[in-house]
Amino acid sequence: MKAPLNRKVYVVGYDAATALGPTLAATWPRAMAGEAGFRCVTRCATTSRCNVVGEIPDWNPQALPFVDRKDAANWNAAYVFLTMALCKQALAHAGLSMDARTAGRTACLIGSALNGGDAMRVAVENYTQKGPTKVSPYLLPNLCANLPSGKAGMLLGFTGPVFSPQGACASGNHAIAIGSRMIRDGDCDFVLAGGVETCVIPEIIQGFSNMWATIKVEPGDRAYEDPTQASRPFSIDRKGFVLAEGGGVLVLAADEMVSALGLKPRAEVLGVGWTSDAHHFTLPHGDTIIRAIQEAIEDAGLASGDIGAINAHGTSTPKGDKVEVECLRKVFGTSLGKIPISANKSQIGHTLGAAAAIEAILAIEAMGQGIVLPTANHRPDPEFDDIDVVPQQARRHPHEFVLSNAFGFGGTNCCIVFRGV
Numbered sequence: 001m002k003a004p005l006n007r008k009v010y011v012v013g014y015d016a017a018t019a020l021g022p023t024l025a026a027t028w029p030r031a032m033a034g035e036a037g038f039r040c041v042t043r044c045a046t047t048s049r050c051n052v053v054g055e056i057p058d059w060n061p062q063a064l065p066f067v068d069r070k071d072a073a074n075w076n077a078a079y080v081f082l083t084m085a086l087c088k089q090a091l092a093h094a095g096l097s098m099d100a101r102t103a104g105r106t107a108c109l110i111g112s113a114l115n116g117g118d119a120m121r122v123a124v125e126n127y128t129q130k131g132p133t134k135v136s137p138y139l140l141p142n143l144c145a146n147l148p149s150g151k152a153g154m155l156l157g158f159t160g161p162v163f164s165p166q167g168a169c170a171s172g173n174h175a176i177a178i179g180s181r182m183i184r185d186g187d188c189d190f191v192l193a194g195g196v197e198t199c200v201i202p203e204i205i206q207g208f209s210n211m212w213a214t215i216k217v218e219p220g221d222r223a224y225e226d227p228t229q230a231s232r233p234f235s236i237d238r239k240g241f242v243l244a245e246g247g248g249v250l251v252l253a254a255d256e257m258v259s260a261l262g263l264k265p266r267a268e269v270l271g272v273g274w275t276s277d278a279h280h281f282t283l284p285h286g287d288t289i290i291r292a293i294q295e296a297i298e299d300a301g302l303a304s305g306d307i308g309a310i311n312a313h314g315t316s317t318p319k320g321d322k323v324e325v326e327c328l329r330k331v332f333g334t335s336l337g338k339i340p341i342s343a344n345k346s347q348i349g350h351t352l353g354a355a356a357a358i359e360a361i362l363a364i365e366a367m368g369q370g371i372v373l374p375t376a377n378h379r380p381d382p383e384f385d386d387i388d389v390v391p392q393q394a395r396r397h398p399h400e401f402v403l404s405n406a407f408g409f410g411g412t413n414c415c416i417v418f419r420g421v
Helices: 024-032 069-074 078-094 117-129 139-143 147-156 168-185 202-211 255-261 286-299 318-338 352-369
Strands: 009-017 038-040 052-054 106-111 190-197 246-254 267-276 309-311 401-404 412-420
Touching (some): 009 024, 009 078, 009 255, 009 352, 024 352, 078 147, 106 352, 117 202, 147 190, 168 267, 168 352, 168 412, 246 255, 267 286, 286 401, 286 412, 309 352, 352 412
Antiparallel strands (some): 009 267, 038 052
């Protein structure tokens, strides 16, 4: 193999769909205002008490200009169309066109934790209620994790590698990390990296409910009358995460291509740290999380004191939040209280394989604007009185380096340090 080129990697564009809006432009002002985008589920019917979710508002894949009636019928895994739309919008934001110079040097790495579960649900219903011949011949493609990236390539014209990093709830960060290494080493010049999840279906809602991972909204809980208060990371009354759909795609570019094509650098991917727990399939493990954070900072060539803000994994689970804070204390020591910590899941919920990508986008946008986003719905927990979670409202806070954490089922951890430019 040829020697790596050791190129710098920049983020030059992005877009996201969240419970706050179908685009970043719609999401951002609501995030700044400290709003949360939760409501009782409308995508499906469920008897679960975990019926508060995050749904992308005003998003209809059949209304997309590149979706005709036949496509809508055949491609019934919604993450396919969401990936295509976000890749298209992210390239537009970057101002990057696919042509003879760029198309063959552009890769697409979009992660997902659950892939086409909605398509499988339709297939099972058709099989049991209408007979085996009514199972869609497109079922397998709808379930293939690489197909959304492949369909995006068919729409947009890029011909570099396409695959799906599968890192559960850390998938988005894995995509950014792998894509950055590919650019650094010279395998490609551009990467569409991120994660997409369309997971609001009855079986997934019930499965998380039975696991006691998501919040059960019952009379007496503050979210019973106001569903927007269901996700509350680091709060004394946190009771589990809010399941949400969404997606985020970032455009990564090699340093010399940024200057050659006149692209606008928005952040540099400066450091990556990734580990696995070898401990438990859902419970976080402090030692290996600490190592992932430390390795990301070391890979960036920084010291812990250089980090100006932290984008927490912050799921709103009693155990998960506690372990993450304990790990941050080990890494940052007594200086942790001076570093603002934002938990975006308080506003957009837990989008599983899309979470890390969306949160990276929000962290980069905030850094570029010299602010930190809030942790919404916060009620102080005395156990966390030594940390600053930016309660309720965005705050002015110029910073050059942000740490973005992501941890996933199976004990997979991936943390990234971005530098503002």
